[in-house]
Every structure is written in C-alpha cells, then in structure tokens.
Amino acid sequence: MLNGENLEPFPEYPSPCRKEEKMKYKILIVLIFVLSFSFCTTTFAVQLIVNGGFETGDFTGWTPQDPPVFDGEITSIDSNSGIYSLRMGAVDWISQSFSSVATSGDLSFFAKGTGFSGAANVRVDYSDTTFDDLLFGGAGVSNDSWTTFTLVVNNSLLLDKVTFSTFETDPILFDDISLEGPDQGPAVPEPATMFLLGTGLAGLAGIFRKKFRK
Numbered sequence: 134m135l136n137g138e139n140l141e142p143f144p145e146y147p148s149p150c151r152k153e154e155k156m157k158y159k160i161l162i163v164l165i166f167v168l169s170f171s172f173c174t175t176t177f178a179v180q181l182i183v184n185g186g187f188e189t190g191d192f193t194g195w196t197p198q199d200p201p202v203f204d205g206e207i208t209s210i211d212s213n214s215g216i217y218s219l220r221m222g223a224v225d226w227i228s229q230s231f232s233s234v235a236t237s238g239d240l241s242f243f244a245k246g247t248g249f250s251g252a253a254n255v256r257v258d259y260s261d262t263t264f265d266d267l268l269f270g271g272a273g274v275s276n277d278s279w280t281t282f283t284l285v286v287n288n289s290l291l292l293d294k295v296t297f298s299t300f301e302t303d304p305i306l307f308d309d310i311s312l313e314g315p316d317q318g319p320a321v322p323e324p325a326t327m328f329l330l331g332t333g334l335a336g337l338a339g340i341f342r343k344k345f346r347k
C-alpha cells in the first residue's frame with residue numbers, strides 16, 4: 134500500500150564530501166574568532182589635534198592670536214593635502230588646547246615658506262613651557278616647498294596645548310598638524326560597534342554555511 138504517511142524517510146548518511154565541507158565551515162568559524170580577537174587587542178594612539186588639516190575651511194579647534202595683530206587666514210590658494218591650509222604672517226601665533234592630557238606624543242606638521250630669501254623660522258611651544266625653533270630653507274635652499282617636521286614630545290610635563298608662531302615678515306603656510314598621544318592600550322569597541330560586528334560576522338557565517346550546504 135502506497136501511503137505517503139507510512140513511508141519512512143531515507144536516513145541521512147554524511148558523505149565524505151559533506152564531512153570536508155563541515156570541516157571547512159569549522160575552520161572558517163575559528164578564523165572569524167581569531168580575527169575578532171586581534172581586532173579587540175589592537176592598540177591605538179589618540180589624535181589630540183582637531184582640524185589639523187584646516188579642512189573645515191575655518192579656525193575650528195584653534196585659537197588664533199587676538200586681532201588686529203593676527204593677520205593669518207585659512208586659505209585655499211595652496212595646501213599640502215586637501216583644499217585648505219593655514220597662512221600666517223609676521224609674528225602671528227595660533228594655539229590649540231586638548232581636552233585630554235598626555236605626557237608625551239609625536240607632533241608632526243607640514244610648513245612652507247613663500248619663496249623669500251633666507252631660512253623660514255617656525256616656533257612650536259608645548260604647554261607654554263618648552264619650545265622648539267625650527268628652520269627650513271635658506272643658504273641656497275628654497276623654503277618654497279612643503280617641508281615635514283616630526284617632533285617627539287617626551288618630557289615630564291603635562292602636555293595640554295601646542296602653539297605655532299611665525300617671525301617672518303613674509304607668510305608661512307601650515308598644514309596637516311598632528312599630535313598623537315601615547316597608546317591607549319587595547320581598543321574597546323562601543324556596544325553598538327560590537328553589535329554591528331557581531332551581526333556582520335553572524336551573517337557572514339550564515340552565507341558560508343549556506344554555500345557549503347549546497
């Protein structure tokens with residue numbers, strides 16, 4: 134009697150090919166966990182400078198010297214990267230204070246003279262207590278090209294502010310100012326980030342699982 138209700142389903146025996154697919158799936162899951170772990174243990178340095186490339190087109194994050202002494206401006210005439218840079222004239226200064234305080238960090242920036250004779254002089258102050266005088270160009274070397282400076286700030290002071298000053302009568306341009314604080318240890322993603330990461334990985338695992346089952 135051919136009655137569908139009485140027919141026993143064929144038992145499912147795993148084929149060697151199916152076993153191999155399951156093994157691939159397990160390896161994939163292990164890889165995902167390893168990648169997740171490395172993501173969670175990566176250290177990161179905090180960028181302390183806001184608007185270091187001046188790409189907001191204004192002085193956001195910065196405190197310029199009080200006008201009318203300050204005749205600097207954000208200009209789109211020239212830049213090291215992006216559209217804008219900071220142009221400062223004679224005896225101008227601009228500073229930025231940080232909400233987070235660090236004891237050391239790597240300060241880097243680009244500066245460019247405007248082709249005047251002699252060396253261009255730029256002063257960088259840290260927290261109003263120490264400074265570096267930097268010269269570029271001069272003695273047959275033009276200052277009319279973007280020059281990069283990297284200063285390792287490492288002192289016992291609390292670093293909460295940097296100031297850039299110019300002393301030339303001709304303008305000097307600044308761009309891409311960056312101050313990275315010390316490594317903050319393992320990155321701890323926010324719960325929302327972890328949720329997105331988790332659902333993304335689960336989705337990825339699902340896609341591979343379906344693929345392997347085909």
Ligand SMILES: [Ca+2]
Nearest residue numbers: 186214215217
């Ligand atoms: Ca820029």
